[in-house]
Amino acid sequence: MKKAKKLIIMLAVLLAAATLVWAGAGPGEKAGKVIKIGYTAPFTGSAAEFGTNGWRGVQLALDEINAAGVKVKGVTYKIEIVRYDSRCEPTEAVANMRKLALEDKVIGVLGDHCSSCCRGIAPLADEFKIPSITIECAADNVTSPGHEYYFRMRPSMGLMAPLVTPKIIDLYHPKKIGFLGINDDYGRSFNQSFKDNMAKAGVSTVVEIYFERGNTDFMAFLSQIKAAKPDVVMYVGVAPEGAMILKQAHEIGIIPAIKFVGSEEMGEMELVSLAGADAVEGTYSVALWGAVDPSFEKKVKDKFNAPMHYAIIFAYDALKVMADAISRAQSLDPTAIKDALKKTDYPGLEGRIKFETFDNYINQGRYTPAFIKWEGGKRVAQ
Amino acid sequence: MLLQQILNGIVVGASYSLIALGLNLIWSITDIADFSQGGIYVMCAYAAYFVITLAKMPFVVALLAAMILGGALSFLFERFLYRRWSGLSRIQLLCAIALFFLLANLAILFWTAKSKIFPPYLKGSVKFAGVILSYQRIMVVAIAAILFVAVYLFIQNTKIGKAIRAASQDREAAAVVGINIHTVHSVVFVIGGILSATASVLISPLYSVFPAMGDLPLIKSLVVVILGGFGSVAGVLIGGFGLGLVEALGGVYISSAYQHGFAFIVLILVLLFFPKGLFGKV
Amino acid sequence: MSSTTLPVKSTRGRLAGIIIGAAVLVLLAVIPQVTSEYITYVTVLAMIYAVLTGSYDVLTGYTGPLTFCHGAFYGIGAYTSALLTLKAGFPFWVAFPASGVMVFLFAVIIGYPALRLRGHYFAVTTFFFAHFVYLVILNSVGLTRGPLGLGDIKPPEGFLGIDFSSLKASYYLIFIYSIIVIVGLMFLIRSGIGKLLVTIRENEELSEAIGVNTSFYKVLAFSVGAGVAGLTGSMFAHFFRLLHPTTFAWMTSEMVVIMSLVGGLGTLIGPIIGAGIITLILELMRFAPELRFIIWSVALIAVLIIEPKGLMGLVRRIGGGRK
Numbered sequence: 001m002k003k004a005k006k007l008i009i010m011l012a013v014l015l016a017a018a019t020l021v022w023a024g025a026g027p028g029e030k031a032g033k034v035i036k037i038g039y040t041a042p043f044t045g046s047a048a049e050f051g052t053n054g055w056r057g058v059q060l061a062l063d064e065i066n067a068a069g070v071k072v073k074g075v076t077y078k079i080e081i082v083r084y085d086s087r088c089e090p091t092e093a094v095a096n097m098r099k100l101a102l103e104d105k106v107i108g109v110l111g112d113h114c115s116s117c118c119r120g121i122a123p124l125a126d127e128f129k130i131p132s133i134t135i136e137c138a139a140d141n142v143t144s145p146g147h148e149y150y151f152r153m154r155p156s157m158g159l160m161a162p163l164v165t166p167k168i169i170d171l172y173h174p175k176k177i178g179f180l181g182i183n184d185d186y187g188r189s190f191n192q193s194f195k196d197n198m199a200k201a202g203v204s205t206v207v208e209i210y211f212e213r214g215n216t217d218f219m220a221f222l223s224q225i226k227a228a229k230p231d232v233v234m235y236v237g238v239a240p241e242g243a244m245i246l247k248q249a250h251e252i253g254i255i256p257a258i259k260f261v262g263s264e265e266m267g268e269m270e271l272v273s274l275a276g277a278d279a280v281e282g283t284y285s286v287a288l289w290g291a292v293d294p295s296f297e298k299k300v301k302d303k304f305n306a307p308m309h310y311a312i313i314f315a316y317d318a319l320k321v322m323a324d325a326i327s328r329a330q331s332l333d334p335t336a337i338k339d340a341l342k343k344t345d346y347p348g349l350e351g352r353i354k355f356e357t358f359d360n361y362i363n364q365g366r367y368t369p370a371f372i373k374w375e376g377g378k379r380v381a382q
Numbered sequence: 383m384l385l386q387q388i389l390n391g392i393v394v395g396a397s398y399s400l401i402a403l404g405l406n407l408i409w410s411i412t413d414i415a416d417f418s419q420g421g422i423y424v425m426c427a428y429a430a431y432f433v434i435t436l437a438k439m440p441f442v443v444a445l446l447a448a449m450i451l452g453g454a455l456s457f458l459f460e461r462f463l464y465r466r467w468s469g470l471s472r473i474q475l476l477c478a479i480a481l482f483f484l485l486a487n488l489a490i491l492f493w494t495a496k497s498k499i500f501p502p503y504l505k506g507s508v509k510f511a512g513v514i515l516s517y518q519r520i521m522v523v524a525i526a527a528i529l530f531v532a533v534y535l536f537i538q539n540t541k542i543g544k545a546i547r548a549a550s551q552d553r554e555a556a557a558v559v560g561i562n563i564h565t566v567h568s569v570v571f572v573i574g575g576i577l578s579a580t581a582s583v584l585i586s587p588l589y590s591v592f593p594a595m596g597d598l599p600l601i602k603s604l605v606v607v608i609l610g611g612f613g614s615v616a617g618v619l620i621g622g623f624g625l626g627l628v629e630a631l632g633g634v635y636i637s638s639a640y641q642h643g644f645a646f647i648v649l650i651l652v653l654l655f656f657p658k659g660l661f662g663k664v
Numbered sequence: 665m666s667s668t669t670l671p672v673k674s675t676r677g678r679l680a681g682i683i684i685g686a687a688v689l690v691l692l693a694v695i696p697q698v699t700s701e702y703i704t705y706v707t708v709l710a711m712i713y714a715v716l717t718g719s720y721d722v723l724t725g726y727t728g729p730l731t732f733c734h735g736a737f738y739g740i741g742a743y744t745s746a747l748l749t750l751k752a753g754f755p756f757w758v759a760f761p762a763s764g765v766m767v768f769l770f771a772v773i774i775g776y777p778a779l780r781l782r783g784h785y786f787a788v789t790t791f792f793f794a795h796f797v798y799l800v801i802l803n804s805v806g807l808t809r810g811p812l813g814l815g816d817i818k819p820p821e822g823f824l825g826i827d828f829s830s831l832k833a834s835y836y837l838i839f840i841y842s843i844i845v846i847v848g849l850m851f852l853i854r855s856g857i858g859k860l861l862v863t864i865r866e867n868e869e870l871s872e873a874i875g876v877n878t879s880f881y882k883v884l885a886f887s888v889g890a891g892v893a894g895l896t897g898s899m900f901a902h903f904f905r906l907l908h909p910t911t912f913a914w915m916t917s918e919m920v921v922i923m924s925l926v927g928g929l930g931t932l933i934g935p936i937i938g939a940g941i942i943t944l945i946l947e948l949m950r951f952a953p954e955l956r957f958i959i960w961s962v963a964l965i966a967v968l969i970i971e972p973k974g975l976m977g978l979v980r981r982i983g984g985g986r987k
Contacts, residue, residue, distance in 0.1 A: 044490060044495070045495070048490070048494070048495035048496075049495065049496060052494065052495075052496075209638045210638060211638060211641075212641075212642060214592075214594055214597075216588075216589035216590060216595070217390075217394065217588075217589065219386070219387075219390045219630075220387060220390060220629075220630055220633040220634045220638070220641070221633070221634075221638055223386050223387055223390075223634060224634050224638070239497075240496075240497035240590055240592065243497075243499070243590070244589060244590065251507065251514060251516055252386070252514055253514055270496075273499075274497060274499050274590065275499075276499075
C-alpha cells in the first residue's frame, strides 16, 4: 500500500469513527422552539443500572410534557434532553456539567446519580448559575452544606437513618448489629448513619465489612459475620451484590438466624429477579417508595417492559418538577427558574415535593422513606 | 470458620488454576500474555447462559457449546490477528488488551450491564464439621482436576503434545526439526480458549453473569502464571490454589477491603525470592 | 527486539517538524483568547495528557520496558500534592516540586527490584502495581477520603496579581509547564543519556557487555518518567480541585499506553500528538457513551493492523525516512 494512502486511511479510521458517532447520536437540528435540559448519569460502567432507569423515567416524562409543550410568555416550547455519561466518576460528571453549561447552554440540569458526582457538580451549578436537580445522590454532603442552585428530592442518608432505625428496632429488638457494605461514599455514609443512630438506641456494632463494587464472592465476609453473631445485618450495595449476599448467606446457613435488612436497592424488584423469591423471603429493606400509582406502573411496563425502580420514579418527577418550575417562572432565565424551583409545591408520584432549607441543608426535600418486606416475591410496604 | 474459608479458597483457586493453565501454555510458547482470554471468559458465560435459558438445553450441552466457542474464538484471534505480528510481542500484547476491552464492552452493548443469574444445575450441599459446601462448588474442583489431568496427558502422550513440549523448550530448534510452529500455536490457543470457557461456565452458576466478570479472574490468573513460573503445570496448580487460599484467609483475617490486593503482595514477595516464579523454567 | 519504536529524523523532516511545532504553539497560545471556555478547558486536559504521555515515552518508547502503571504515578503525585496543601498547609509552590521528588524517589525504590524482572513479567507486574495503588488510595479513607473524593483543593497561590482560580490563568500556567517539561525531555533524549537509553532498548545484553550499567539507566528512565507524571498529577490536582480514586484506576495507565502507541512510541512528539488526537476524539464521542469504548478498541486494533508504529511511523515513511 502506498505510504500516503496508509496515513490517510489511518486518520480516516480514527476520525470517521468519531464523526459517524457524532453525526448519528448527537443532538439533531430540531424545528420549532426548544428548551435544552441537560442530564448527566452513569450509562456505562458498574452503576449503569441507575442511568438506564433514570433515562426511562426522563423519557416518560419528556413524552408527556412535550405532548402539550411548555408555554412561556405565550410561546410553546418542547424540551430537549442533552445527556452525557458520567460513568459514576466525578471527573466525568464535572466535565459533563461544563459542557452542558458552556457549550450546550442548557437552562437546567438533571443529575447525577452517584454521590461523588453530585458533590462534584453542585458547586458548578452555582458557578454557572444553572438550576440542577439530583436524581438520587444519597450522601449528606450534597445538600449539607448546600448550594443555591442545587436541589434534591430524595432524603439524604442523614435524614433517612433516624426515621428507619426505630422500625428496625421495633421489629427485631437487636442488641448487636453488623454491616456489610459497598466500599464507596454511599456505602460508607449509609453504614455510618445507621451505626450512629443504632448506637444512640444502645445497639452495638460488632462487625463492619466493606467490599469492592462488583464483588460476587461474599463467602469470606459472611463467614466472618457468622462468627461475630450479630442479631441484624444491614447490607448495602446494588441488587446484584445483594442477590449474591442473600444466596450465599443461605448457602452458609446464617439465614434466618441472622436478620438481613437491605439498603434502598434491595427494596427493588431487581433483587428478587436475581436472587429468586426463596432467597429474599422474609427479609426487609429500606425503600424509597412504598407503592406507586398502578397507571404509572402500566406506563413503564408498556413502554419499556422493565420492572419499576426508584430511579425511574425520581427521574420522572425531576423532569416534571423542572418543567413545572419553568412554567411558573414564565421565563427561560436560569436564575428565575431557580427561584421558581425553590417555591416548588408539586404532587409527585410519591407525595408532595417541596424543597426546603433547614438545619444544615439547603434545597432538600423532606421525604419519609419506606420500609418493605419481601413476601412471596413481592415487596410489601410496612 | 477456618475450615470453611480454606474450602472456599480451594474452590476459588481451582478456577484461577484453570484459566492460568491456558494462559501459561500460551504465554510460554508464544510469548503473548493473552488478555483476550478474559474477554473469551465473558462471552462464553453469556453463550452458556443463553443455551440454557433460551434454547432450554441441559447444562452439559451449554458447557460443551461454551468450550467450542472458547476454542474457536481463541483460534481465530491467533490465526488472524496475533499471527500478523509474529515475533512482535508488544504489539500482540496490546492487541490482546484491545480484544479484552472490545469483548467486555460488546457484552455491555448487547446485553446491558445488568447481571444475569445463571440457573443452578445442581442443588444441595454437603455439611460436615460445621462447614457447608455446595455440590456446585465441589464440581468446580472436580472438573478442574479432570481437565488438568486431560491436558497433562495430552501434552505428554500425543504427537502434538510432544511438539508443544519441544517448542516450549526451544522454539528455533523445534522449527528446524520440522515441527510446524503455526500448528503448535493454534493448538495451544485452542486449549487456552477451552480452559477459559470451562472456568467461566463452572463459576457462573455460583455467582452471576455480567460484562465485567472477566476482569478479576484474568488479573488473578495472570498473577498465578507469573507466580508459578512459565512452562510449569505444577507451578500453576500451586500458584492457583495458593492464591485462592491467601485471598480467602487474608480477606477474613487481615482485611476485607484489600482482598483483591493480596494477589499483588504475594506476587511481589514471591518474585523477590524467585525472580522466575516458583518453578519457572524459561 | 521491539519494532514499535523509531530512529532519528531526517533533516527535511526536522525542518517541517519545527515549522509545524511552532504553529501548534502559537495556536495553543491563543486558544483561551479566541475560543469558548469549554474548548479552553478541554485543551488544558489535552495538554496534561500530552505531558503524561511524553514522560511515558521517555521510559517505554526510548528505554524499552512496557509499563502499565503510569497512571498510578500520576495519581500518587496528585494526591500527595493535594494532601500536602490541605493537611500539612504547604503552599502549592512547595507541594508541587515536593510531589515530583517524592514520586521520583518512590519509583527508584520500587524500580530497582522491579526492573530486574524480565520483559513480560515486568509489564504484567506494573499492571498489578497500578491496581494495587488504586486500592490503597481507595481504602485509606482517613487520609485520602477514598471514594468520598478529596475536594476543596486550592488553586496555586497567585503572584503579581495573577489569580489562578481563573480558567485562563490556569491554562497559561499549564501551557508553560507543558512547554518546559517537553523541552526538558527533548534535551534529555538528544543528550548522551538519551542515546544510551536507546542502545539499551535495542540490545540490552550488548550494552551490558560493553560496560553500560543498564540497571542504573533503566531505573533512571523509570523514575524520571514517574517523577514527571507526579508533577503533572500535582498540576492536575490544583486545576481540577477534586480527586477521586477512579480517575487514577488502571484505565488511565491504559489510555497513556494507547495514546503513545497511536502516536508512535519512541518519538516523543508522536505520543504527544496521540494524546491530543485521542483527547479530542473522546470529547467528540461524549455523545455516545455506550459505543465509546467499542469504537476505541476497534480503532486501536485497526491502528495495530495498519501501522503499528503509529502516526509518526506513517509520517516517517512518507517523509522518505528508512523503515
